[in-house]
Amino acid sequence: MSTPKPDRRETILNAVVELLATRGLEGVTHRAVDEAAGLPQGSSTYYFPKKAGLLSAAAQHLATVLEKDCDELQVGFAERAAKQGMDAAVSYVAEEVIAYAEDSRHLFLARMELTLAAARRDDLKGVGEQLTAAARRPIEFFLRLISEGKDDVAIDTCAGLVDGIALMHATGQGPKPTTDQIAAVVRSIL
Amino acid sequence: MSTPKPDRRETILNAVVELLATRGLEGVTHRAVDEAAGLPQGSSTYYFPKKAGLLSAAAQHLATVLEKDCDELQVGFAERAAKQGMDAAVSYVAEEVIAYAEDSRHLFLARMELTLAAARRDDLKGVGEQLTAAARRPIEFFLRLISEGKDDVAIDTCAGLVDGIALMHATGQGPKPTTDQIAAVVRSIL
DNA sequence: ATCGGACCTCTACATTTGCAGAGTATTTTA
DNA sequence: TAAAATACTCTGCAAATGTAGAGGTCCGAT
Numbered sequence: 220m221s222t223p224k225p226d227r228r229e230t231i232l233n234a235v236v237e238l239l240a241t242r243g244l245e246g247v248t249h250r251a252v253d254e255a256a257g258l259p260q261g262s263s264t265y266y267f268p269k270k271a272g273l274l275s276a277a278a279q280h281l282a283t284v285l286e287k288d289c290d291e292l293q294v295g296f297a298e299r300a301a302k303q304g305m306d307a308a309v310s311y312v313a314e315e316v317i318a319y320a321e322d323s324r325h326l327f328l329a330r331m332e333l334t335l336a337a338a339r340r341d342d343l344k345g346v347g348e349q350l351t352a353a354a355r356r357p358i359e360f361f362l363r364l365i366s367e368g369k370d371d372v373a374i375d376t377c378a379g380l381v382d383g384i385a386l387m388h389a390t391g392q393g394p395k396p397t398t399d400q401i402a403a404v405v406r407s408i409l
Numbered sequence: 410m411s412t413p414k415p416d417r418r419e420t421i422l423n424a425v426v427e428l429l430a431t432r433g434l435e436g437v438t439h440r441a442v443d444e445a446a447g448l449p450q451g452s453s454t455y456y457f458p459k460k461a462g463l464l465s466a467a468a469q470h471l472a473t474v475l476e477k478d479c480d481e482l483q484v485g486f487a488e489r490a491a492k493q494g495m496d497a498a499v500s501y502v503a504e505e506v507i508a509y510a511e512d513s514r515h516l517f518l519a520r521m522e523l524t525l526a527a528a529r530r531d532d533l534k535g536v537g538e539q540l541t542a543a544a545r546r547p548i549e550f551f552l553r554l555i556s557e558g559k560d561d562v563a564i565d566t567c568a569g570l571v572d573g574i575a576l577m578h579a580t581g582q583g584p585k586p587t588t589d590q591i592a593a594v595v596r597s598i599l
Numbered sequence: 600a601t602c603g604g605a606c607c608t609c610t611a612c613a614t615t616t617g618c619a620g621a622g623t624a625t626t627t628t629a
Numbered sequence: 630t631a632a633a634a635t636a637c638t639c640t641g642c643a644a645a646t647g648t649a650g651a652g653g654t655c656c657g658a659t
Contacts, residue, residue: 227607241529245435248646261608270647331525338518338580339431351582375583376574383573384566390528392541393565417637438616451638460617 230256231263235277236284239332240325247274271342278333278346284326285353292357300364312361313398316381317388324389330354331386354378420446421453425467426474429522430515437464461532468523468536474516475543482547490554502551503588506571507578514579520544521576544568 234256238247249270252263267273292315300308330350337347355378362374387393424446428437439460442453457463482505490498520540527537545568552564577583 243435243526243529244433249648250646259608261610264648265607268648328525328528331521334576334580335518335521335525336433339433344581347580348582351577351580371584372587375577376570378583379573379575379577380566380570381573382576383569383571385569386524386572386576387541387565387569390524390537390541391534392538393568394561397562439618440616449638451640454618455637458618 227258227262228266229280230258231266231273232277232280234263235273236281236329237325239277239329244274244332244336249273274333274336275343275346277329278337278343278350281326281329281333282346282349282353285330285350286356288323288326289353289357289360293360296357296361296364308361310398316384317395317398321388327385327389331382331389351378354382417448417452418456419470420448421456421463422467422470424453425463426471426519427515429467429519434464434522434526439463464523464526465533465536467519468527468533468540471516471519471523472536472539472543475520475540476546478513478516479543479547479550483550486547486551486554498551500588506574507585507588511578517575517579521579541568544572 231252234252235247238251238255242251247270249263250260252273253260256262263273267276292312295315296308296312299311333343334347334350337343337350355374358378358381359374362377388395421442424442425437428441428445432441437460439454440450442463443450446452453463457466482502485505486498486502489501523533523540524537527533527540545564548568548571549564552567578585
């Protein structure tokens with residue numbers, strides 16, 4: 220859709236995200252990125268001469284990916300809400316939250332890695348906020364849809380809950396939560 | 410007689426925790442640890458010849474620190490519950506949760522850093538679980554105290570909520586939640 | 600054809616890293 | 630007190646890293 224032939228730039232940024240999830244920030248080196256992207260040595264250096272720029276671009280790339288996923292979640296929610304009522308829509312979101320932590324485990328881990336890095340590096344602060352905003356967006360969307368009261372704190376609380384549970388699951392600790400559990404928590408917050 | 414001079418060992422491990430919070434996992438090098446600890450070059454290498462051992466020991470050290478904090482929280486909660494009733498005790502915990510993210514920001518960030526690393530490194534998996542268990546302990550304690558029939562999933566959910574909110578606050582994103590908000594969420598989960 | 604420039608690949612190099620091991624001080628033991 | 634064990638400190642080194650820059654390949658305009 221975006222580009223007929225996957226751009227080299229994009230290939231590199233996807234490799235960075237993958238490396239962030241599998242080897243962490245310390246595993247992201249120009250050479251490792253080149254290899255993970257299946258490109259000759261020097262490719263990532265050519266597109267992103269400085270490592271800071273590479274990380275910053277990867278974070279922005281990840282934010283757009285998340286935003287696209289979020290849009291799909293919003294569409295799915297809106298459809299359920301219209302056709303099957305609010306309860307079904309809430310359950311749908313609860314399922315998606317769990318699926319998010321499973322299917323997009325590497326996306327989530329990469330985001331956590333960048334978010335933590337942004338907490339201590341000023342040059343990543345901006346993109347870190349972009350990432351958090353992207354993850355917060357669908358929550359804000361359906362929270363406002365359910366109850367018109369616009370409570371920022373409630374949204375942040377819910378976003379924190381989602382991330383906390385996703386983190387526990389992504390690190391393989393604790394039992395897998397059920398959709399009922401999450402749906403109950405979401406309803407109780409409203 | 411486990412260690413003749415526990416002072417130096419502990420100084421080094423505290424420096425590692427500090428570095429994890431301020432410079433992340435990639436900032437933890439033998440030389441940086443020596444400098445942060447105010448010890449001559451080679452000190453950390455002497456006590457922990459391999460970097461994996463250094464990180465593992467630091468994680469274990471952090472776990473014991475957290476456990477000590479947890480014990481204090483439990484004592485404080487039990488006192489409030491006995492003297493001022495359950496509502497006051499819940500509010501107390503809510504306040505502590507917020508104070509946790511503020512005062513122990515570096516402890517929390519170090520734990521996140523290690524937890525993320527444990528998600529991809531097998532040699533840190535064990536201590537990663539120790540860390541999570543240490544953070545989960547006080548939550549389990551007071552959840553069970555309030556209502557005896559709480560299951561593991563509810564405890565994990567609550568622990569995830571706490572970590573998620575702490576993360577958002579530690580990274581300086583989102584407004585600071587109020588004690589009322591957290592207390593309400595805690596009560597609704599019960 | 601050929602010139603010029605964008606796109607790419609490779610080599611080079613100073614710096615930093617984990618780690619080993621030699622050397623030195625300090626404490627314990629006999 | 631002398632010897633031995635322990636607790637450190639310093640130097641050295643191969644490997645990895647960020648980055649610079651030299652070269653190569655392609656392609657459209659002249």
